[in-house]
Amino acid sequence: SFFPGFQVAPETKAVMKWLRSIPFVLSASLHGGELVVTYPYDYSRHPMEEKMFSPTPDEKVFKMLAKAYADAHPVISDRSELRCGGNFVKRGGIINGAEWYSFTGGMADFNYLHTNCFEVTVEVGCEKFPLEEELFTIWHENKGALLNYMEMVHRGIKGIVSDKFGNPIKNARISVRGIQHDVTTGN
Numbered sequence: 514s515f516f517p518g519f520q521v522a523p524e525t526k527a528v529m530k531w532l533r534s535i536p537f538v539l540s541a542s543l544h545g546g547e548l549v550v551t552y553p554y555d556y557s558r559h560p561m562e563e564k565m566f567s568p569t570p571d572e573k574v575f576k577m578l579a580k581a582y583a584d585a586h587p588v589i590s591d592r593s594e595l596r597c598g599g600n601f602v603k604r605g606g607i608i609n610g611a612e613w614y615s616f617t618g619g620m621a622d623f624n625y626l627h628t629n630c631f632e633v634t635v636e637v638g639c640e641k642f643p644l645e646e647e648l649f650t651i652w653h654e655n656k657g658a659l660l661n662y663m664e665m666v667h668r669g670i671k672g673i674v675s676d677k678f679g680n681p682i683k684n685a686r687i688s689v690r691g692i693q694h695d696v697t698t699g700n
Contacts, residue, residue: 536699547636548598555610555619567611570694579607585661597639
């Protein structure tokens with residue numbers, strides 16, 4: 514199990530099953546409480562270490578994905594250190610999740626380790642529970658960034674792996690030299 518020693522909630526199991534059944538390649542999880550985009554790993558390689566940089570083999574890709582969101586967000590891209598999320602300005606509004614704070618059982622880590630899906634976590638604002646009248650503004654601050662992030666699905670290598678007769682090959686392993694993280698083909 515990905516969550517050793519933890520009881521996995523039924524809705525989490527359902528999402529995990531869904532992610533394994535459809536060949537998603539990109540996702541984002543939206544949270545509140547800060548204004549920053551984080552990327553895997555969220556769990557430190559050394560469990561006793563807090564705030565320890567813990568990159569995946571695809572560190573450069575994750576930074577590019579996180580920056581695609583952050584750079585298109587009007588507040589995250591604002592260079593003022595006095596605003597919500599201002600402590601991440603020098604980092605470009607992004608950070609490795611474990612370097613910010615380490616936690617186990619996150620969906621971004623699960624997706625990377627057990628599916629072909631690359632996920633970032635978007636902290637959409639410093640209020641954990643914004644008021645209803647603030648949601649319209651939050652939506653407009655994030656709409657363009659979400660669209661920009663979604664367009665990143667077209668980056669990288671894509672195509673169909675087929676046999677000599679042109680039939681698609683399911684579960685073919687695809688490796689990139691220099692990156693110790695393979696992906697597999699879908700249906």
